[in-house]
Amino acid sequence: MNRLLPLFLLPALLGFASAAAAQSPGKAPAKSGQCTACHGADGQSRIPANPILRCQHQAYLASALQAYRSGSRKHPVMNSIANTLQPKDIQALSAWYANQPGCRR
Numbered sequence: 143m144n145r146l147l148p149l150f151l152l153p154a155l156l157g158f159a160s161a162a163a164a165q166s167p168g169k170a171p172a173k174s175g176q177c178t179a180c181h182g183a184d185g186q187s188r189i190p191a192n193p194i195l196r197c198q199h200q201a202y203l204a205s206a207l208q209a210y211r212s213g214s215r216k217h218p219v220m221n222s223i224a225n226t227l228q229p230k231d232i233q234a235l236s237a238w239y240a241n242q243p244g245c246r247r
C-alpha cells in the first residue's frame with residue numbers, strides 16, 4: 143500500500159502544480175530590465191514619484207503604455223521609453239506586472 147500511495151497523490155500534485163503555474167508571472171520579459179531602476183524589479187516602486195505597476199490591471203498597464211507610445215499621454219521619460227516597445231513587448235510587460243505573486247483579484 144505504501145508503494146502505491148505516491149500514485150494516488152500524483153493527480154493532486156499535478157493539479158497543484160498547474161494551478162500554481164496559472165498564477166505565476168513566468169519569466170521576466172527581457173525589456174523589464176529597462177523599468178527596474180524606476181519601477182522596482184517586480185513593479186513595486188519604492189520611489190513615491192514612480193507609480194507601482196505590480197498587480198495593476200493588465201488592460202490598464204497596456205493602455206497606459208500604448209498612450210505613452212502614441213503620445214496621447216505625455217511624460218518625457220515614459221514617451222521615449224514606450225517608443226522602444228513593440229506591441230508584443232507591451233503585451234508581455236503588462237501581463238508580467240499584472241500577474242506578480244500575491245495579487246488579489
Ligand code: HEC
Pocket residue numbers: 173174176177178179180181191192193195203204206207216217219220223235
Ligand atoms: C526613469 C524612470 C522610469 C523608467 C526607466 C520607466 N518608467 Fe514608467 N513611469 C515613470 C514615471 C515617473 C511615471 C509616471 C508618469 C506620468 O505621470 O504619467 C511612469 C509611468 C508608467 C506607467 C503608467 C502607470 C500608471 O499608473 O498610470 C506605466 C504602465 C509604466 N510607467 C511602465 C513602464 C515600463 C513597462 C517601463 C520599462 C519598459 C518603464 N515604465 C520605465 C518612470 C519610469
